[in-house]
Amino acid sequence: MPDVSHPDRTRDDPSGAGGGFGVAAGLHHRENETGRGDLSSGAAPGSVLVDDVWESFKVYHERAQGLRDRLFARRKNVTEEFWALRGVSLRLDPGDTVGLIGENGSGKSTLLKCIAGILRPSRGTVQTYGRTASMLELGAGFHPDLTGRENVYLNSSILGFSRRYTDQVFDEMVEFAGQQVAEAIDRPVRTYSSGMYLRLGFAVSVHLQPDILIIDEVLAVGDAKFVKKCYDRIHELKRRGVTIVVVSHDLETVATLCDRAIYLERGKVVADGPSVEVVDRYRADVTAEQGGAVGRWEGGAVYGSGDMTLRDIRLLTGGERDSIRTGDRIAVKFRAHVNAEVDNPVFGLIVRANDGTYLYDTNTLWRHQETGRYAPGDEVEVTFELRANLLPGRYTVTVAASRHDGKVVYDWHSDALGFDVAGEFVANGLVELDGSISVMPIAGT
Ligand SMILES: Nc1ncnc2c1ncn2[C@@H]1O[C@H](COP(=O)(O)OP(=O)(O)OP(=O)(O)O)[C@@H](O)[C@H]1O
Numbered sequence: 001m002p003d004v005s006h007p008d009r010t011r012d013d014p015s016g017a018g019g020g021f022g023v024a025a026g027l028h029h030r031e032n033e034t035g036r037g038d039l040s041s042g043a044a045p046g047s048v049l050v051d052d053v054w055e056s057f058k059v060y061h062e063r064a065q066g067l068r069d070r071l072f073a074r075r076k077n078v079t080e081e082f083w084a085l086r087g088v089s090l091r092l093d094p095g096d097t098v099g100l101i102g103e104n105g106s107g108k109s110t111l112l113k114c115i116a117g118i119l120r121p122s123r124g125t126v127q128t129y130g131r132t133a134s135m136l137e138l139g140a141g142f143h144p145d146l147t148g149r150e151n152v153y154l155n156s157s158i159l160g161f162s163r164r165y166t167d168q169v170f171d172e173m174v175e176f177a178g179q180q181v182a183e184a185i186d187r188p189v190r191t192y193s194s195g196m197y198l199r200l201g202f203a204v205s206v207h208l209q210p211d212i213l214i215i216d217e218v219l220a221v222g223d224a225k226f227v228k229k230c231y232d233r234i235h236e237l238k239r240r241g242v243t244i245v246v247v248s249h250d251l252e253t254v255a256t257l258c259d260r261a262i263y264l265e266r267g268k269v270v271a272d273g274p275s276v277e278v279v280d281r282y283r284a285d286v287t288a289e290q291g292g293a294v295g296r297w298e299g300g301a302v303y304g305s306g307d308m309t310l311r312d313i314r315l316l317t318g319g320e321r322d323s324i325r326t327g328d329r330i331a332v333k334f335r336a337h338v339n340a341e342v343d344n345p346v347f348g349l350i351v352r353a354n355d356g357t358y359l360y361d362t363n364t365l366w367r368h369q370e371t372g373r374y375a376p377g378d379e380v381e382v383t384f385e386l387r388a389n390l391l392p393g394r395y396t397v398t399v400a401a402s403r404h405d406g407k408v409v410y411d412w413h414s415d416a417l418g419f420d421v422a423g424e425f426v427a428n429g430l431v432e433l434d435g436s437i438s439v440m441p442i443a444g445t
């Protein structure tokens with residue numbers, strides 16, 4: 001393990017502890033200290049400046065050289081330097097929501113640890129402004145022998161909050177974490193399940209007013225209901241202008257939650273831009289590596305070969321109203337411009353809930369619908385008609401065109417449209433199941 005407590009780091013790290021839910025992340029710049037808007041760059045709380053960061057690890061190999069050495073156990077220890085980050089520069093402004101994507105081992109967690117202050121870059125600098133809460137490895141940042149309650153107070157005080165403040169938010173935090181955690185709050189956290197760790201850790205992170213929230217994949221261990229609750233809360237923090245940096249292999253989540261995505265490859269930034277575009281580029285790379293064949297669309301491995309270009313994608317609502325209400329008929333229309341000879345191309349549409357939940361997916365292939373034969377320069381208009389049996393909330397539409405067998409994507413537009421469904425609040429969830437309730441007294445009882 002590299003040394004994690006560097007006294008001379010560029011920012012104030014009061015904890016010196018490694019990893020964690022807020023603990024290690026520490027309070028990099030306390031309000032009354034340097035760093036709050038006092039830089040010539042005018043950095044405000046919530047800003048992050050990563051300047052030409054390189055991070056190396058020493059890797060020890062026990063290398064037996066040849067049979068003779070192996071037999072006589074004459075081993076030679078070799079140290080190699082491994083560069084996990086190679087010149088990463090980025091600037092996050094307050095309120096940015098950024099997803100870090102890339103293959104396993106591309107440096108995502110290392111970069112997060114540098115931003116959270118758990119690792120000091122070998123070269124370059126990282127500056128964060130404001131209170132940073134991070135959820136990196138599960139359980140790190142909690143002291144295993146202390147109870148849940150004690151850990152909450154410890155984290156809170158490390159982040160610079162008074163006991164009184166913690167008293168005020170304590171119940172809310174525990175309530176957020178849920179029943180099991182509430183019951184176990186006075187037990188040492190080493191007795192918690194991974195999900196319970198996550199619950200308490202997340203509750204602490206979001207209740208301690210972060211300016212910057214850093215999350216590495218940990219949500220993966222939560223149960224579906226809690227993960228949804230976490231995403232709701234993350235969306236709320238986003239609306240409040242908290243800077244959010246997440247690592248996730250769930251590309252739909254990145255595309256939905258984050259406005260911006262950064263794609264790392266072998267420690268370098270290869271793309272940085274609007275999340276939908278960067279996610280598509282990453283998918284295209286993954287797909288290309290797999291030989292260009294795309295399985296089912298929902299698998300997410302998608303790119304555009306360019307044989308067709310979809311444009312002018314729009315949503316039409318029934319009447320004059322531009323809002324959609326539960327049960328309305330809607331239409332999604334687009335034009336497909338043909339760039340190469342195509343025969344019976346497939347047109348498809350996916351509807352997702354705002355948190356990425358896959359709701360509806362249909363296409364002309366599954367419907368055995370012939371679509372025609374086209375030559376370069378042709379234009380096709382495609383219309384999907386749907387009934388929005390959706391409960392009030394926000395939804396997205398993805399559209400795509402592919403080869404007749406669905407295996408080569410000509411053009412794919414993830415979440416090309418977003419729309420809101422309005423309606424009277426009589427049920428919660430996603431789908432209108434046309435419920436009704438009857439309540440009747442039973443005579444004679
Ligand atoms: N403490 C360490 N010592 C040695 N090598 C390390 C250490 N931490 C990370 N690395 C190496 O640095 C590279 C980047 O690792 P990192 O954990 O940042 O990848 P990642 O993008 O988060 O991957 P994943 O998607 O699997 O979580 C990997 O090759 C990894 O082996």
Ligand SMILES: [Mg+2]
Nearest residue numbers: 108109110216
């Ligand atoms: Mg990682």
